Amino acid sequence: MTEFRARAARLAARTADRARRLRHDPFVVQTLRSTAAATISYVVALWLSSEPAPLTAPLTALLVVQVTLYSTLTTSLRRVNSVVVGVLIAIGFSAIVGLSWWSLALIILASLVVGRFVKVEEFIPEVAISAMLVLGVTQVADTAWDRVLETVIGAAVGLLFNLLLAPPVWVDTAGDSIEDLARRMRRLLLDVSEEFTGAPPVERAAARLHEARRLDNDVAEVDAALRTAEDSLRLNPRVKEGLLHRIMLRTGLDTLEICAVVLRVLARSVTDLAKVRAGRRLLPEPAAVVLQETAQHAADAFVSYAVLVTALDSRSAEAAETRLAGELRAARSRRAHAAELLLSGALRDPGHWQLYGALLAEFDRVLDELDPEHRGRRLMEELDRHARERRERRRRLSRGAGSTRVER
Template structure:
């Protein structure tokens, strides 16, 4: 019987392929490599048999983005050096015991606040405890400081030579996922408009809308990481534009999420008022359901437009968004006329019907391309102005370079 070869484990390949762009996986691999290199360099440059302070410092310095490495690296190195010096002083006088451990932690936290290492004060105590625990390995404070500097230099050079990835794609996926969750909620609300809806069901939609706040916070964290990955990154030419496009897009979706929560509140109040009856007459309910369907699709088209990098794809996404908004506007007028007829026959709930239309109008206004273009230009001007005020010399150099390029272009 011929021997058959087993195929490669697809699950392992799929796992690696699906996670190689995950920030956690990338950061884990990068930190491991930097710490290993720092330990090898410390073995070569120092006289210590086990220079563990070097990989410790490299682990603390290497961050998920180049910007965070450069901005926090100095404070992290400062915190580790201070902790090493404190532990070295204690190791000359006392050994490791419960009272010396408590005393070194207290001293490290106090000195950490004095040297202003900000959020890295606990790392002063952590470094001191680790060094005090291996006090027999290193004999002098200078050896430990040398290990710290080796780890810091390796960590900084590692992120400079091996630039971390740009996390715009991850942030874009988070924005699109948020828009799809909002779409599903809108479709669920629309399906219940022309049927008897209990207060419990409407309240469940309201709680789901409130949970969008947590989703927005998660997307905001992913976007902040993407913004940091664009700063000081030699791979990126239009970092400011990319940051502003994504940030304004998330701001728009956040406003829509707030309006969606208010809309769910309106539906809950209407369910309380209507009792066991349908929320709307059947024809009006169908019209509002179609309107919410177009609004839901417009949210996803907007998110795709915001996160699309290629110009051709962006133009297609913009056309889809314009088509969805146009269809929503047409359905809005039809639904408004039907709701008006229902209010004239039964004027008791007119304020809730009006609130529903006002909330839908607000979402459509936020998604309008002209409104977005104006908002984008305002944010670009504000960001450029703040950057000029923060770095005036750099702005002057850029102005001279662009002026010379313009002169050369005109002369040609």
């Protein structure tokens, strides 16, 4: 009986954890929201449009309802703009020519060109689609304005859907992605540092190098998650200090991306050293152990830095910054000792001093990038840049309003 209860408890815990993940999965949230918005827009269009099957409204809602409120608003404007432009082009062509192969070619060409100038971005084909659908019917005017009405209904329902039921803020998801990236980088640095105390074959060192190169794909995935999080913070009434959160996450990812590049260079240096040593130990014994300890502290600093970047409260941030500072101090201390040992080794065997120096320089770059003071300077620079851009936008708006008053 006790074993049965334990199994039931474990099953309930796994089920609850899976349900929690589904609630925070962007794909699941987007699927449910898009389905509900498309259905509502179709029902509203049946009431207001004269079309028997106003499918343009749910189609627009599907395209408009995005994961974030900011992207929903911008997509709504571009979508309505593209349809209205296409309808106007079709009305103009219908007043001059009918539907034939050459008029169809002209309307497609004109729609794609005009769509480029009105800046509807990904909805440029929608301009041509709207024009063709309207031109191909008998009652051009009625069908044209019905299509515009259905598009406006779908866009309005999608926008109201996100206004009344604000989409989630994806900061936690982006933070988890940043921490996962830091852990993968930690694991890679530890794997590379294992080769310091041995005589790895060139093939194994090259495999580490390929792993380091694959970090670029991981960075791209985290960047996509971070863009979603940044959009979710814009125009969201539930978020305070959204700009600060965006800058903290973005500068944190930029630092980890630089460190990923340095890790790739470090793996390359180890591969070159393995080629030169040709089956012999990469580094002299005392220096190899100390440099491996340096790598262990630097690897732990990756995770502490990611926790610091993604911390949402001051207590967690202070604890993470304290751990990070301690790990950086230990890493710098071991790195200085390793430099002394490698210098004595280079004096005895000067043929490899360039590679020894490259290893030390790469560790220096990682430790410098993870330094909290360096991060503070970058945060202030980004905040100053955004403040300057905001002042410049206000100045342009003020000049535009002033010139309008003068003309009047």
